[in-house]
Amino acid sequence: MAPILYGIEASPPVRACFITIEALGIDVKYKEVNLLEGEHLKPEFLKINPLHTVPTLQDGDFSICDSHVITAYLVGKYGKDDSLYPKDLQRRAVVDQRMYFEAGILFNRLRAVTFPIVFEGVKVVKEDAAAGLEEASSPSVQRKPVTMPPILYGSLFSPPYRATLLTIQALGLQDAVEYQEVNTRNGDHLKPEYLKLNPLHTIPAFKDGDFTIWDSHVINAYLVDKYAKDDSLYPKDLEKRAVVDQRLFFDVGVLFNGLRAAALPVLKFGAKGVDKETAASLENAYNSLELLLERSTYVAGEHVTIADFSIVSTLTSANVLVPIASNRFPKISGWLTKMQALPYYAAGNQAGLDKFTELVKSKLA
Numbered sequence: 001m002a003p004i005l006y007g008i009e010a011s012p013p014v015r016a017c018f019i020t021i022e023a024l025g026i027d028v029k030y031k032e033v034n035l036l037e038g039e040h041l042k043p044e045f046l047k048i049n050p051l052h053t054v055p056t057l058q059d060g061d062f063s064i065c066d067s068h069v070i071t072a073y074l075v076g077k078y079g080k081d082d083s084l085y086p087k088d089l090q091r092r093a094v095v096d097q098r099m100y101f102e103a104g105i106l107f108n109r110l111r112a113v114t115f116p117i118v119f120e121g122v123k124v125v126k127e128d129a130a131a132g133l134e135e136a137s138s139p140s141v142q143r144k145p146v147t148m149p150p151i152l153y154g155s156l157f158s159p160p161y162r163a164t165l166l167t168i169q170a171l172g173l174q175d176a177v178e179y180q181e182v183n184t185r186n187g188d189h190l191k192p193e194y195l196k197l198n199p200l201h202t203i204p205a206f207k208d209g210d211f212t213i214w215d216s217h218v219i220n221a222y223l224v225d226k227y228a229k230d231d232s233l234y235p236k237d238l239e240k241r242a243v244v245d246q247r248l249f250f251d252v253g254v255l256f257n258g259l260r261a262a263a264l265p266v267l268k269f270g271a272k273g274v275d276k277e278t279a280a281s282l283e284n285a286y287n288s289l290e291l292l293l294e295r296s297t298y299v300a301g302e303h304v305t306i307a308d309f310s311i312v313s314t315l316t317s318a319n320v321l322v323p324i325a326s327n328r329f330p331k332i333s334g335w336l337t338k339m340q341a342l343p344y345y346a347a348g349n350q351a352g353l354d355k356f357t358e359l360v361k362s363k364l365a
């Protein structure tokens, strides 16, 4: 039976799937889910995708959401060759970085422009949203050859940096990697030498021989594919990997953006708390995670994966600003206890989380 794609044509991520389906020349059935009429929130759709987003793909018993993951899955399963999503580790990491850039930055900034117009009756493009979108569209994306040994750039305050530290620790690579402090609060990330390395000026970035990559999710996937003894942290099996990828995109697109919206006003602009709307949207993300954890022990199945590392570093930081009540989120609380018991958790996340907590508390005082 042909896979079914659920979506609405106005949605850019749905159209990314259309283009992929056309490029692959495959037969996929299309079912419209009208977001404007709330069809994505109806029980029959929530059964297929509890995160209620389109596009969603159903392929036999397997369903998966997030356009980036769906397109990678379709190429992996139906592509005649791997040209649209290369199997070569470094070429794939570059494609992945571009996809996380789209999911974490470009799409979110587009959403900030379109959401008020489509869903809130606003009649003009908000100036700050337009500026954000312009900024996201401008940096040139390129990679430069660099030298050995592997270097991780960033700072313990940063949740994505800690997700990569967890991965490095879990792989036992902590002594094989050099660590170079890039402190965003001092503007280190905007200095020309760092911009040469990562023109998008985010931390973490990772330099491995003459190859440089950034975005914690991509670095973590790269580290497991290149250095792990087995694939348990990032399975090679197409469906299992798609589930991990979906959780990674949930982290980058939803959870981390919620954390950023809560943290930036406090850390940068002197706010003394999190406003109600931002707190509510972060709690919505907690609700989604609670639903995912009703389905499995860890965020992407019965084993720890890099998706747990990304989500735990983001979530424990968000918890400092918008606390996660254990009675409202029992599954999240149980999972956090399991994560905290991992032998590498203290060095990978807790040490930096303590610094982040201290910083936030000093700003709120």
Ligand SMILES: N[C@@H](CCC(=O)N[C@@H](CS)C(=O)NCC(=O)O)C(=O)O
Binding pocket: 100, 104, 157, 158, 159, 160, 161, 184, 189, 200, 201, 202, 203, 204, 214, 215, 216, 217, 252
């Ligand atoms: N999706 C990226 C997000 C990285 C990110 O935004 N890091 C923040 C620090 S927590 C940063 O570098 N901010 C500085 C900037 O964007 O200029 C990842 O997972 O690596």
